[in-house]
Amino acid sequence: NAGVTQTPKFRVLKTGQSMTLLCAQDMNHEYMYWYRQDPGMGLRLIHYSVGEGTTAKGEVPDGYNVSRLKKQNFLLGLESAAPSQTSVYFCASSPGTGSFYSNQPQHFGDGTRLSIL
């Protein structure tokens, strides 16, 4: 019963370094999402994917890239990390069958805490 697994759980980077966050889900979900959560704010959508090989921009996509080469994996990349990207990153997935406008709650991983010095 793994659900949504995020690796790593913690990471400290220096400004300008690059890294990739990995999200894996074992529920055969079509849709996957990357969010960031900053203190005193709600989750904000960075990028999302409605199926293998597809990606789309969310609310705050600048400075991030994503890839969905396999249905179960969704990768979030930071090409040149900046202090403003210090945050907690959450990955989520949802079934995506039928109309998106039906009630299809998202299932979340436990987050990656990322600090950029």
Added chain:
Amino acid sequence: DQQVKQNSPSLSVQEGRISILNCDYTNSMFDYFLWYKKYPAEGPTFLISISSIKDKNEDGRFTVFLNKSAKHLSLHIVPSQPGDSAVYFCAASRNYQLIWGAGTKLIIKP
């Protein structure tokens, strides 16, 4: 411009009493509203939702009310239990995206 607002950062309620968490929104195009619960160091977990065409949805101790004219929804928890202590997020859906409020920290006092 916050489209979904939770104006109370925290709420303290006696065990056994009713907890009422509130959420306001500005965009009348939202089609679903959801409540998530989050414990420290964990991801949010889905609690309950309501379609924009309904005004009430109930699931056990949890009831969500939607007032479209006031663009307001609320989550009622009756009776409140110690395990309900968590951060509660209100979220609204539109165009493949969820827009989230900042959360309300609920503390249940014994």
